[in-house]
Amino acid sequence: MMLSPAPQIAALGDDLLGEILLRLPDMASLASAALACKRWHRVASDPAVFRRFDALRRPPLVGFLLTDRGDMPPTYRSPNLFFVHATRNPNLAAAAADxxxxxxxxxxxxxxxxxxxxxxxxxxxxxxxxxxxxxxxxxxxxxxxxxxxxxxxxxxxxxxxxxxxxxxxxxxxxxxxxxxxxxxxxxxxxxxxxxxxxxxxxxxxxxxxxxxxxxxxxxxxxxxxxxxxxxxxxxxxxxxxxxxxxxxxxxxxxxxxxxxxxxxxxxxxxxxxxxxxAPFPAGESYCVADMPEHGGLCLFSSKEQCLQLWVRNSIGGWVLKKDFSLLNDWMKKIRRAEWMKRVRVLAARAGYVYMEFWSIRKANSYFLVLNMRTMKMSVFPNNPEDPHRGRAFPFFMRLEPLLGPDEDQNVHLDV
Incomplete structure (x- = not known):
């Protein structure tokens, strides 16, 4: 029996072509594919495809911006700031160096x-x-x-x-x-x-x-x-x-x-x-997350050194989806040696949770980046001379959207 020939890629619908482009390894590959022809560029630069492409890959974390609590809230004053570089990607590090x-x-x-x-x-x-x-x-x-x-x-x-x-x-x-x-x-x-x-x-x-x-x-x-x-x-x-x-x-x-x-x-x-x-007591650290795979709005909270994922049920209540300890051998050792007691949940994005593990006696802390798919954790030390216990912001490099073939490649958002 003769097998029918595989359809040419030109015969594929836009939806299927988009699914193929989503499997490219990085943004550079997507940009190269977009130059193949006008149709590929139209599909690759579609905002829906771009959002999914970004969501399926590790967010381009550059570092963490820390603030102090101070005597007045930031709405009344400029807080003292401290930036912790937190990337092992040489391209991100070079882009953020200045x-x-x-x-x-x-x-x-x-x-x-x-x-x-x-x-x-x-x-x-x-x-x-x-x-x-x-x-x-x-x-x-x-x-x-x-x-x-x-x-x-x-x-x-x-x-x-x-x-x-x-x-x-x-x-x-x-x-x-x-x-x-x-x-x-x-x-x-x-x-x-x-x-x-x-x-x-x-x-x-x-x-x-x-x-x-x-x-x-x-x-x-x-x-x-x-x-x-x-x-x-x-x-x-x-x-x-x-x-x-x-x-x-x-x-x-x-x-x-x-x-x-x-x-x-x-x-x-x-x-x-x-x-x-919130489905947990007041005073616990938490963040809101946008997770389409769990219906949209979710919550991550920390209880002692455990991380909890809360999702909505069919009647709008909260259900504890995951509850697991963060205390691996390294964290157990550092907790005793440096009085690291508090886990502060900062953000969750694209399957990664960003946290700070800080000491109740010292100014230093450690930033934790947990991959929820593999449960592997990256650690970035923070060694300031003064404690920064105000709000902390993970800073991500924004991926540049794919410009059209006739658009100015040097456009800047500057008013």
Whole structure:
């Protein structure tokens, strides 16, 4: 019996061609394939293919940016920063060697505010995602910049007429689309004033927060105006997790709250807000993750030196999917020798979980990168002279999208 000849690759549909391109080993191979013909370029540069290509590979981690706690929150001051390089990839290391991770190239501003202890003229770090930093400055915190420390380019923006100028209560988050480098800046403040800036349109748009409220079981009501509760409950800036932005509650800092950890979440795909209650006690370290293989929104938490993965069940409750100890022989040894007691979960992305293992007595710590597929862990030492126990941001190199054949290869996002 004669076998039918294999179909020529030109006869393959775009969907099947996309599946083949997803199996190329790296971005350079995908870029080379995109030059084969116009059809291949169209499929290879499709945002859906690009997102899946990025998600199937190890995220290009460059390092970790650490902040101190200080006497005032970062919304009022510029925190002390420390950067830990954390890559063994020579290409990433070379690209990041001259990165402006402390945003020293950004212009300062001459401030008229002379109040002692407030660095109004300095840029203050508010968020990090997709190779970009979100910064603010001035008394009202409404001068914003989205900065790429590798290319040293910035987009400057200001939400005029959106938020009140008399307060510092706007809480921000930045979410970057890895497929094309576009970004959203989300801010909310008192009285549910909420707006989103899109780099695609260059405009701020007010969005409906639909009166997201805490239940009586979560909040001990002291005031008549419930509008205050979003700010009082979620007093820090937001964190990106895939298509989600989330804000942690201040449960441990507020004496009038019951010990329930709540999380304010915005799904940037639908622009829907929600408040979810964590399935673990307040005070445990955790992060939100965007994991399509587990239905989307998931949680990673740490309990002592164990890592837990929580997923949603069919009725919207939380189910403990995985629970495993991180204490290998090395961690057991270092825990005793250097009083390494706390595991802080920083982020989860593309099957990798990023954590910090820090000492309760010393300034040093270790960053852990766990591959959830192989359960292998990479370790990067952090040896500062002073402790940095404020927020920590993993910094990833943003993959450049594939430009069209007629597009300028030297375009920079610089305003």
């Amino acid at each position: 990165g402006d991770f402390f945003f020293e190239d950004l212009p300062a501003v001459d401030s008229d505010d002379e109040e002692e202890g407030y660095d109004w003229d300095e840029w203050r770090l508010r968020g990090c995602d997709g190779g970009r930093r979100l910064l603010s400055r001035r008394h009202d915190g409404l001068d914003l910049a989205v900065y790429d420390p590798i290319s040293r380019t910035a987009v400057f923006l200001r939400p005029d007429g959106v938020f009140r100028k008399c307060t510092h209560v706007v809480r921000y988050a930045i979410v970057v689309d890895e497929a094309d480098g576009s970004f959203l800046v989300i801010g909310f403040g008192f009285s549910y004033m909420t707006a989103v800036f899109s780099s695609r349109t260059g405009k701020w748009v007010s969005i409906n927060m639909e009166r997201v409220k805490m239940g009586k079981s979560d909040v001990e009501q002291e005031q008549d105006e419930e509008d205050e509760y979003v700010y009082l409950s979620f007093g820090s800036d937001g964190i990106a997790a895939g298509r989600f932005a989330y804000w942690r509650s201040d449960t441990k800092k507020r004496r009038h709250f019951n010990p329930v950890e709540s999380i304010l979440v915005l799904d940037t795909a639908t622009m829907e807000w929600s408040v979810i209650t």
